[in-house]
Amino acid sequence: MASALPTFTKIGKVxxxxxxxxxxxxxxxxxxxxxxDNQDGPVIEQVGSFDAMPNSKNEKLVALNFERIQYWLAQGxxxxxxxxxxxxxxxxxxxxxxxxxxxxxxxxxxxxxxxxKAIKGIAPPLDNPKL
Amino acid sequence: MADDxxxxxxxxxxxxxxxxxxxxxxxxxxxxxxxxxxxxxxxSKRVWVRKPLGSxxxxxxxxxxxxxxxxxxxxxxxxxxxxDNYKNSMKSxxxxxxxxxxxxxxxxxxAQTKHRLxxxxxxxxxEENRLENEKTAMLREEKLKIQAEKxxxxxxxxxxxxxxxxxxxxxxxxAFLTKQMCTPFIQAENIEKAIEDALANPxxxxxxxxxxxxxxxxxxxxxxxxxxxxxxxxxxx
Numbered sequence: 001m002a003s004a005l006p007t008f009t010k011i012g013k014v015x016x017x018x019x020x021x022x023x024x025x026x027x028x029x030x031x032x033x034x035x036x037d038n039q040d041g042p043v044i045e046q047v048g049s050f051d052a053m054p055n056s057k058n059e060k061l062v063a064l065n066f067e068r069i070q071y072w073l074a075q076g077x078x079x080x081x082x083x084x085x086x087x088x089x090x091x092x093x094x095x096x097x098x099x100x101x102x103x104x105x106x107x108x109x110x111x112x113x114x115x116x117k118a119i120k121g122i123a124p125p126l127d128n129p130k131l
Numbered sequence: 132m133a134d135d136x137x138x139x140x141x142x143x144x145x146x147x148x149x150x151x152x153x154x155x156x157x158x159x160x161x162x163x164x165x166x167x168x169x170x171x172x173x174x175s176k177r178v179w180v181r182k183p184l185g186s187x188x189x190x191x192x193x194x195x196x197x198x199x200x201x202x203x204x205x206x207x208x209x210x211x212x213x214x215d216n217y218k219n220s221m222k223s224x225x226x227x228x229x230x231x232x233x234x235x236x237x238x239x240x241x242a243q244t245k246h247r248l249x250x251x252x253x254x255x256x257x258e259e260n261r262l263e264n265e266k267t268a269m270l271r272e273e274k275l276k277i278q279a280e281k282x283x284x285x286x287x288x289x290x291x292x293x294x295x296x297x298x299x300x301x302x303x304x305x306a307f308l309t310k311q312m313c314t315p316f317i318q319a320e321n322i323e324k325a326i327e328d329a330l331a332n333p334x335x336x337x338x339x340x341x342x343x344x345x346x347x348x349x350x351x352x353x354x355x356x357x358x359x360x361x362x363x364x365x366x367x368x
Contacts, residue, residue, distance in 0.1 A: 038178070073225055074232035094220045097213035 012036070015047060015072060016080035026052050030064065030083055032072050047072070050086060062086055 014035045021027030030048035033041070048064040055061065064087070073079075079087070081098060088095040202210075236242055317325045337350035345364060347354060 070228050071232065074228040076225075076229075093224065094217060097210065097217050100213060101210060 009076060010035075010078070011076040013044065013072065013075070014078040014080060015069065015083050017050060017082050018043065028052065030086070032068075032077060035078070045072075050082075062090065064090060064092070066092055 012035050013032055015030065015032050016039075017028040018031045018033070018039055019026050020029055028050040029043075029046050030050060031046050032044045034044070045068065047068050048062065050063075051061045053060070069087070069092070081096065084093065085096040085099050087093040088099060335348060335350075338346055338348045339352075340346055
């Protein structure tokens with residue numbers, strides 16, 4: 001058993017999504033921040049972006065700076081689930097269990113009828129029954 | 132979902148716990164302690180903080196029973212298996228990244244230049260140290276020379292002094308011995324004559340002295356019986 005693994009001590013920094021964009025049009029920055037800071041608070045470094053709205057070719061564009069992500073992971077930064085999922089889908093990390101779980105749930109029962117088309121993929125489905 | 136709504140509790144009969152409380156915290160500052168202030172102005176919507184602890188349960192929620200999502204056992208097992216594998220691989224990946232970063236830090240250009248500069252500095256310092264040592268060695272040698280001379284002189288002086296003292300001592304001893312020899316010791320030949328002389332001239336040690344310097348011999352001598360003119364004056368022999 002390796003002794004005193006320094007990567008596992010928490011350094012208080014995390015790689016997560018910061019919501020930018022406008023109302024009903026989210027655009028996320030993938031960002032390294034201190035865990036205590038608010039989502040729209042000070043940012044240490046931006047390390048990518050994620051557009052949750054599919055474009056004209058039905059693509060959701062994700063940008064990732066793998067070198068810097070590797071650096072921060074080596075320093076001991078945490079990962080939030082959505083970012084981990086994105087990295088898994090990109091191939092940098094192994095696939096997150098959540099992707100598989102969501103996939104088999106979607107296959108099992110089709111989502112209920114909604115007035116606004118549900119965004120399939122990483123963004124969670126709408127919960128408001130009024131929509 | 133309600134945006135920008137401040138709840139106002141109306142006055143209940145006798146209950147006026149909360150007239151007005153805002154449950155949405157303002158972003159850009161912490162609720163509990165204002166440490167972290169965002170210098171970029173943010174006009175995003177306020178973030179839900181939490182319902183105050185003393186506030187009562189809402190009427191619409193009193194008899195609510197939330198449906199618990201019950202997953203089948205095999206699904207749970209599958210989920211656990213997936214997460215365990217993922218966590219294992221993530222741990223090893225993090226460790227690998229860390230080791231890579233260490234290697235890179237050692238072998239990278241920055242590290243190499245640093246090592247080179249450090250070695251140069253070390254050489255310079257060693258050279259400086261050597262020169263300094265030499266200087267101090269020279270000074271030390273001079274000092275030691277002077278000291279050696281001094282000690283030599285001191286030793287010589289003390290030796291001479293001791294010699295002189297020894298001679299003096301000898302002379303003194305000789306004088307003392309001669310003096311002793313002069314005193315009339317009673318040898319084997321003189322013993323009979325000495326005994327006869329001693330018997331013939333007994334020495335009387337009983338006497339008294341006056342502060343004026345007169346001596347009164349004899350044990351039973353009374354001072355009143357002797358007139359002033361016939362007093363014996365003590366003479367130094």
